[in-house]
Amino acid sequence: VGMRFGYEMIKGGLGNLDIDLGSANDLALSLSGLGLENESFSWSVFHRNYIGLDRRGIVGAILESELLIKTGTSSFSYESDGETNLSKSRNFAAKINFNPGLAVYVFPQVCVTVTVGIGGLYYNNVRQEDVYGVETGRRDRTGLKFKFNIADIQIGIVMHLWNKKRD
Secondary structure (H helix, E strand, O other), rough: OOOEEEEEEEEEEEEEEEEEEEOOOEEEEEEEEEEEEEEEEEEEEEEEEEEEOOOOOOOOEEEEEEEEEEEEEEEEEEEOEEEEEEEEEEEEEEEEEEEEEEEEEEEEEEHHHHHHEEEEEEEEEEEEEEEOEEEEEEEEEEEEOOOOOOEEEEEEEEEEEEEEEOO
């Protein structure tokens, strides 16, 4: 049983973007002053089951279940007719994830783990606000999704604070 805390900050900007597909396609697009900023905090509680794959228990399989809460804000800015427009959103997510993996004890009380997310149950809420803080839209989404997620690979080190029993 354990806990995790996380912080994420993403900031980016694009000065100018011009797309012209020619007169035959009749499509030309020009954007300037694009910016994105995202900041979020996450908290989770997890439980791991270890299943030894060798007689000495050095290598094992892991099945981890996790309850995750994530909150944050996002803002998107762009220029239009010489004026900067801003759109903000407040984000909330709750997830129950399942992460299988492998564990290897490199020392008697130190274990290296690798887990891969396969999904679970989730709830997402996004509240869109204008520049004055007035809510202009809202989206709620729930679902159950199980698939192998190569972007959700976690590598960790676990240190046990107690002595393992020896046979």
